[in-house]
Amino acid sequence: MIELIGLSKHYDTVRAVDDVTLTIPTGTVTVIVGASGSGKSTLLRLVNGLVTPTSGHVEINGRDTRKIPSHDLRRRIGYAIQDHGLFPHWTAARNIATVPDLLGWPKARVKQRVQELMTLLQLDPAVIGARYPHQLSGGQAQRVGVARALAAEPELLLMDEPFGALDPAIRAQAQSDLKALQVRLGTTVLLITHDMAEAIFLADHIAVMRAGRIEQYGTPADILARPANSFVSGLVAVADRPFRYLSLFSVADFVEDGPADGPPIPADATLSEALARMIWSGQDTLPVAGMADHCIRRHSLIGVAGPPRSGAVR
Amino acid sequence: MIRRISVACLCIVVLAFLLMPDMFRPVLQPLVAEGMPPIYDRANLLMLTLAHLGLVVAAIIPSAILAVSLAIFVSRPAGSEFLPLSRALTNFGQTFPPVAVLALTVPLLGFGLWPTLLALFLYGLLPIFENTLAAFVTLSPSVREAAAAMGMTPRQRLWRVELPLALPLILEGGRIATIIALSTATIGSTVAARSLGEVIIAGLNSNNLAFILQGGILTAALALLISEVFSFVIRRLQYTQQAR
Amino acid sequence: MLDRLSVVLAVPIGVGMWLPLLGLRANRIAPPQPFSTADVFGFWPPFLILLVPIGLIFIRHPLIRTVLSMAGLIAVLISVGQGAVQLSSNAASFARVSPAVGAWITTAGFALLLLDALTRLRPGPMLRLGLLSCAILLTSLLMIGGAWDRISIMQEYGNRSTLFWTEGQRHLVLAFGSFVAALLAGIPLGIACHRIRNLRAPVIDLLTMIQTIPSIALFGMLILPLGWLAQNVDFAKALGISGIGTAPAMIALFLYALLPVVGNTAAGLDTVSSHVIEAADGTGFSRWGRLWKIELPLAMPVILTGARIVLVQNIGLATVCALIGAGGFGSFVFQGLGQTAPDLILLGALPTVALAFAASTIFGALIDLSKRGSDD
Numbered sequence: 062m063i064e065l066i067g068l069s070k071h072y073d074t075v076r077a078v079d080d081v082t083l084t085i086p087t088g089t090v091t092v093i094v095g096a097s098g099s100g101k102s103t104l105l106r107l108v109n110g111l112v113t114p115t116s117g118h119v120e121i122n123g124r125d126t127r128k129i130p131s132h133d134l135r136r137r138i139g140y141a142i143q144d145h146g147l148f149p150h151w152t153a154a155r156n157i158a159t160v161p162d163l164l165g166w167p168k169a170r171v172k173q174r175v176q177e178l179m180t181l182l183q184l185d186p187a188v189i190g191a192r193y194p195h196q197l198s199g200g201q202a203q204r205v206g207v208a209r210a211l212a213a214e215p216e217l218l219l220m221d222e223p224f225g226a227l228d229p230a231i232r233a234q235a236q237s238d239l240k241a242l243q244v245r246l247g248t249t250v251l252l253i254t255h256d257m258a259e260a261i262f263l264a265d266h267i268a269v270m271r272a273g274r275i276e277q278y279g280t281p282a283d284i285l286a287r288p289a290n291s292f293v294s295g296l297v298a299v300a301d302r303p304f305r306y307l308s309l310f311s312v313a314d315f316v317e318d319g320p321a322d323g324p325p326i327p328a329d330a331t332l333s334e335a336l337a338r339m340i341w342s343g344q345d346t347l348p349v350a351g352m353a354d355h356c357i358r359r360h361s362l363i364g365v366a367g368p369p370r371s372g373a374v375r
Numbered sequence: 376m377i378r379r380i381s382v383a384c385l386c387i388v389v390l391a392f393l394l395m396p397d398m399f400r401p402v403l404q405p406l407v408a409e410g411m412p413p414i415y416d417r418a419n420l421l422m423l424t425l426a427h428l429g430l431v432v433a434a435i436i437p438s439a440i441l442a443v444s445l446a447i448f449v450s451r452p453a454g455s456e457f458l459p460l461s462r463a464l465t466n467f468g469q470t471f472p473p474v475a476v477l478a479l480t481v482p483l484l485g486f487g488l489w490p491t492l493l494a495l496f497l498y499g500l501l502p503i504f505e506n507t508l509a510a511f512v513t514l515s516p517s518v519r520e521a522a523a524a525m526g527m528t529p530r531q532r533l534w535r536v537e538l539p540l541a542l543p544l545i546l547e548g549g550r551i552a553t554i555i556a557l558s559t560a561t562i563g564s565t566v567a568a569r570s571l572g573e574v575i576i577a578g579l580n581s582n583n584l585a586f587i588l589q590g591g592i593l594t595a596a597l598a599l600l601i602s603e604v605f606s607f608v609i610r611r612l613q614y615t616q617q618a619r
Numbered sequence: 620m621l622d623r624l625s626v627v628l629a630v631p632i633g634v635g636m637w638l639p640l641l642g643l644r645a646n647r648i649a650p651p652q653p654f655s656t657a658d659v660f661g662f663w664p665p666f667l668i669l670l671v672p673i674g675l676i677f678i679r680h681p682l683i684r685t686v687l688s689m690a691g692l693i694a695v696l697i698s699v700g701q702g703a704v705q706l707s708s709n710a711a712s713f714a715r716v717s718p719a720v721g722a723w724i725t726t727a728g729f730a731l732l733l734l735d736a737l738t739r740l741r742p743g744p745m746l747r748l749g750l751l752s753c754a755i756l757l758t759s760l761l762m763i764g765g766a767w768d769r770i771s772i773m774q775e776y777g778n779r780s781t782l783f784w785t786e787g788q789r790h791l792v793l794a795f796g797s798f799v800a801a802l803l804a805g806i807p808l809g810i811a812c813h814r815i816r817n818l819r820a821p822v823i824d825l826l827t828m829i830q831t832i833p834s835i836a837l838f839g840m841l842i843l844p845l846g847w848l849a850q851n852v853d854f855a856k857a858l859g860i861s862g863i864g865t866a867p868a869m870i871a872l873f874l875y876a877l878l879p880v881v882g883n884t885a886a887g888l889d890t891v892s893s894h895v896i897e898a899a900d901g902t903g904f905s906r907w908g909r910l911w912k913i914e915l916p917l918a919m920p921v922i923l924t925g926a927r928i929v930l931v932q933n934i935g936l937a938t939v940c941a942l943i944g945a946g947g948f949g950s951f952v953f954q955g956l957g958q959t960a961p962d963l964i965l966l967g968a969l970p971t972v973a974l975a976f977a978a979s980t981i982f983g984a985l986i987d988l989s990k991r992g993s994d995d
Binding site: 109111132133134135136137138140142143144146147148149150159160209219 | 523526
């Protein structure tokens, strides 16, 4: 468990981060959303000591990080940034091996770990491993950056707009890959982004930040359903908020008894996909793949998507 | 390719001239009046060339070590107070003509090897210091941040990231410093330092065109070859780290 | 908090104050007899001067620092001159007084303090030009007023004042003549390099190669073709071209000057963004109109930077031209070297340095002014 306790950072008169307290449960993804200048980057850098707090401190599993030498602390915290910050004079493999090398792992173990991570991130060790950063595509460089951050099995992974430099076309894939990787490794992640959709997709918990303070903290469902103030509801783009909310649930959760015609929808599709299909084809019900005599009904979905009422959200 | 071949040819001609100058006697003979020697005869040309190179190396190596150390010092938090002055001083120093540096060291150290060595050393500091500092300053902020965030100590950041990435620019500074030093060393002959400038000055004094030409071409060839070696190494290094 | 830079500089100034300020020699080449500031003026003047760097350790305000270090510098310079007057009044008429190691160290120390204070002050271009004018004015007044007349360098000057100005004029003609020629030829060539892709690499490579050749070597290599021209072409002879003297010097300086001019012109034009070019074309500029009214003005700061490098470089290199009989301040330097006369060397070297420094400052201010124009 990572705890940020009363963290503040003041530059002259500007309060970049103002008394932030936040708990990041082990094995979960916490996303901080905010515009540029909201203090989210400073907050992230306070966690691994790249920025020294004016007041407050960070605890990792109950241990005050101020008592750990900063370079030791940082070796235990992974760090991935927007333009990847790969060392241009080292190959991809050597970049990934940075922290294990600093920790003095035996050569064989470092090599094995690099191979393992590259395979996990779909980077061919034989081909990509020997390349220099300038020979990598944007997506490859981003994955090498993530692999480097994960190399020494960190207790916490900090990510600063990790997909910011990617084309929109490959960004969605990179986000899914990260989510799958996080589920598989169970890493604790603190990620910052300005993109609410990204936050909703990735997060277990979202903290919305403005002017150095946390405006709202909660699960994605909380944030979408009960934005704490007009600033947060502005961030959760008003027009498609119901759809985003529906996208949090899967068809399997809302299956009802009853027949339906037409091509079936997969059980792991989201409710927003199901609703879109029904509106497009003019159907009130859809069959669910692999579940005979079960269907999903339009009016039930509309009940979910409205403003929260008692019993509407399970 | 053409470049490499011409460099190789130049190298062979220079070596041939230094090892067997008499072979070139017929070429140079028409340039001199009857009875004048066409090949410099007051010293062995090979020895002069080696002395010239030795002078440059002896000045530039300590100069590079000091310049890089100073640049490291002023770019650390501990030395930041000295950064503005050192920059201003570098700008100011470069308005000092190399000849003036040489001329001003003579009143201090007298004639001979030492004033030349000191002048070459002092003048070599500027381009190397300037380039090293420029390399540190222009290092990509995300690389700098990544190095800190990976848990490198300040010393590890310097040795593993900053210096290797600065190397091409440092070497470019070294190239400029060496070229200037080669040139200033020729003028060092006017204060009795041993160098190829001796041949040219002897030619100017005795109106011997052959001396002027062989001294001139040898010095120029030496400068071009050394510059080419530096450029070659710099290009190789940059190849592995183009995206900065 | 203490100013560590002042601490570091106060030490050499403090030491320099007790080292010999002046050397008295019985004649031009006799060994010098040392006198420290205290020997000449007593204990209090050097002590008062030393208070300046000690005070600066505790003062951070840049304007006060500037004024104080300037005062310190002037005090040292005047005490050198006045000390020489006092020493020579008791000595024989052949005696020479020259600045000794203490004078150089304290002058350098105060100059560094002043440079640092000015850097922290961040003066704008107009203020820098103003300060330069003040410095020139003050130096001229002190010289005309005879503050340094008893110093040996000034005595060397007194012995050859006419020659000094003649050589100075030659120096300027060499440096500025080749500078103007390089601008006239280099800017069009730079424009061509910018427009014609295939021209750039070979031209820049060739010019880099020329810059690599040591100056005496280049002079030497020019002597042969120019000598041939003078012997075989009447027109060249009529122009006064010969293998030795002004012609090879001018040509060599011109050749050295081309790289910065051509390179910076091309690089400066590169910095003009394609949007600006498109907008100019859209507004209906002709190709030449666009070059004159849009591209060149925007490239001006970079071109001027090249011009500054060239001018400073030419002023320095013109010194070497004395070796092939082209005159200039270098002739004093090399005569001085030949006669083992340090004062004569300084008579050639100091004006060269001052000239290069003034040119660099003026061009630096011009560059900032041209940038300011493009910011608005």
